[in-house]
Amino acid sequence: xxxxxxxxxxxxxxxxxxxxxxxxxxxxxxxxxxxxxxxxxxxxxxxxxxxxxxxxxxxxxxxxxxxxxxxxxxxxxxxxxxxxxxxxxxxxxxxxxxxxxxxxxxxxxxxxxxxxxxxxxxxxxxxxxxxxxxxxxxxxxxxxxxxxxxxxxxxxxxxxxxxxxxxxxxxxxxxxxxxxxxxxxxxxxxxxxxxxxxxxxxxxxxxxxxxxxxxxxxxxxxxxxxxxxxxxxxxxxxxxxxxxxxxxxxxxxxxxxxxxxxxxxxxxxxxxxxxxxxxxxxxxxxxxxxxxxxxxxxxxxxxxxxxxxxxxxxxxxxxxxxxxxxxxxxxxxxxxxxxxxxxxxxxxxxxxxxxxxxxxxxxxxxxxxxxxxxxxxxxxx
Numbered sequence: 001x002x003x004x005x006x007x008x009x010x011x012x013x014x015x016x017x018x019x020x021x022x023x024x025x026x027x028x029x030x031x032x033x034x035x036x037x038x039x040x041x042x043x044x045x046x047x048x049x050x051x052x053x054x055x056x057x058x059x060x061x062x063x064x065x066x067x068x069x070x071x072x073x074x075x076x077x078x079x080x081x082x083x084x085x086x087x088x089x090x091x092x093x094x095x096x097x098x099x100x101x102x103x104x105x106x107x108x109x110x111x112x113x114x115x116x117x118x119x120x121x122x123x124x125x126x127x128x129x130x131x132x133x134x135x136x137x138x139x140x141x142x143x144x145x146x147x148x149x150x151x152x153x154x155x156x157x158x159x160x161x162x163x164x165x166x167x168x169x170x171x172x173x174x175x176x177x178x179x180x181x182x183x184x185x186x187x188x189x190x191x192x193x194x195x196x197x198x199x200x201x202x203x204x205x206x207x208x209x210x211x212x213x214x215x216x217x218x219x220x221x222x223x224x225x226x227x228x229x230x231x232x233x234x235x236x237x238x239x240x241x242x243x244x245x246x247x248x249x250x251x252x253x254x255x256x257x258x259x260x261x262x263x264x265x266x267x268x269x270x271x272x273x274x275x276x277x278x279x280x281x282x283x284x285x286x287x288x289x290x291x292x293x294x295x296x297x298x299x300x301x302x303x304x305x306x307x308x309x310x311x312x313x314x315x316x317x318x319x320x321x322x323x324x325x326x327x328x329x330x331x332x333x334x335x336x337x338x339x340x341x342x343x344x345x346x347x348x349x350x351x352x353x354x355x356x357x358x359x360x361x362x363x364x365x366x367x368x369x370x371x372x373x374x375x376x377x378x379x380x381x
Contacts, residue, residue, distance in 0.1 A: 008216055011203040014277065015220025018199035020154065020227060021097075021274025022104040023192030025247040025267060026320045027228060028235035030188040032243035035177035036236050042185045043228055049364050050193045051221045052356060053332055056339040057200050058213045059354045063347045069201055069285035074334055077341035082334065087289055089331045090198075094282045096323035097194060098305035101275045102129060103316045107246055108267035111260060125309060132272060133302050136279045154273065157266030158231055161248075164255050164263075165238035173240030174233070183378060184321060186371055191324030192228065195274055196221070197331065198281035214354070245317045325375035329368035336365045 031039030060073050068076070070090050075083025106125025113124070196217075204213055235247050244250040248263045255263075279301050286297035313319075340361055342348060 005212075007207050008212060011206045011213070011216040012220045012223070014203050014206060015196065015199045015217060016223050016227075017154075017273045018195035018202075018277045018281070019193055019220070019224050019274075020270060021195060021278075022100050022271055022316075023188065023194065023320060023324075024228060024231060024270065025104060026188045026245060026317055027192055027232045028239070028243045028247045029245045029317060030185045031232045032173075032236045032239070032241055033178065034181045034185045036174040036233065038177055038179060038182055039185045039189070039232060039236075040229060042182060042189050043225070043232075046186070046189050046193065047221065047225045047228075049367065050196060050332075051218065052360055053335055053364060054196050054200065054217050054221065055214055055354060056356065056361075057197060057335050058204075058217050060335075060339055060342055061200050061204050062211070062213060063342065063353055067201075067288060069281070069289050070197060070331070070335075071285060071289040074338050075289070077338045077345060078334075082337075083289070086331070086334055087285060089327060089334065090285055091282060093194065093323060093327040093331060094198070094278050094301075095304045095308075096319055096327060097191070097278055098275065098302075099308045099313055100191075100316060100319045100323075101271050102126075102305060102309040103314055103319070104246060105129075105268065105271040105275070107316075108248065108264045108271065111249055111252070112264035112268060122310070126306070128268075128271065128275070129302060129306055129309075132275045132279060133298070136276055136283065136301075137298055154266065154269055157262060157269065158227060161251070161259075161263055161266060162230060162234040164259050165234040165251060168239075168251075168254055169234065169237035170240065171237070173237050176241075183325070183371075183374055184317075187321030187325035187375060188317065189324070190328050190371070191320040193224070194324060194328050195278055195281075197335065198278055201284070202277070202281060322375065322379070325371050329371050332368045333365050336361045 027039070027043075034042075057070075057073075060077075064073055064076055066072070066076075071083045071087035074086035102125040105128040106121040106123075109124035109128065110121040113120075199220075200213070200217070203216055207213055207216065235251070236243055238254075239250045242250055246267070248267055251263065252260045282301045283294075283297045286292045286300055287294060290297075292300065339356075340358070343353060343355075347353070
């Protein structure tokens, strides 16, 4: 009997755990607003482009000397100024994501423990942040060890929600299509793939000298795409236009108290997982690409989202849409530019780099730029 390589499984676990977070709970609401068919189309198109982008970044990570994070790789090929832009973009993107994790985490813990909004949910959100901060201080090695176990629980609980929702599923809930709302799905789906970039250097660290990083990336992406498609199908079919921004609470009235406990537990596990891994990724970026000491980097990771949350930031879907469509897309364009610069550098003369057609780079960068423009126009309208 052939057993899977443990390092490979842990690396795939890091990929899935870094991507599947609060974004998965915003997807059903976005799909219900646009219509499931449109949402699925956006998911598949953006998922394909994101997979290519992650493979480009994996190639950058594999063929660039040194132990960097995203900003360091950008600086190596585009220069120090763009490297600074990269670290600012990465920090803003992760801080925005962490603020969304706090909003969702407080809400899900409130559902789990019966806190009816207000200060109860706020206190629970801050409690979640404190736990994540304490665990993240121990670093990647500890996080990657617990990640596979967390993912096993996550897969079980996601399956529980899907199976629980099937009896209430109605095909009629999947039929309406609203093309005028596709931009909502675009932003939320983009955010739902957001953590993949942060996972690549951590996956390489877990794999060590193993060159199966591209294989691990694609395996993780296929799992994520399948998971998102099935989860959104079940939730939207069950709740239709009544789907809530957090997905779980709309199912509670029909599925009962057992579902409330198990479903909210799923949500908390998911939020904890993505919160932990993204916080470690940002701390490593501050340490390795900016040169901050561990304690200063750790503190800088958690202070901005905590302050924003305490000051009253509560727009969950708004955060997902903006940071997905604008900030994450801008980072994607930088990654494409870095990859194209690497292809003409010494790194690819000394090593066999992946040769994606240049048209792929142009299409991805163009689509991301168009998404940024349309989102800003819509925001200002």
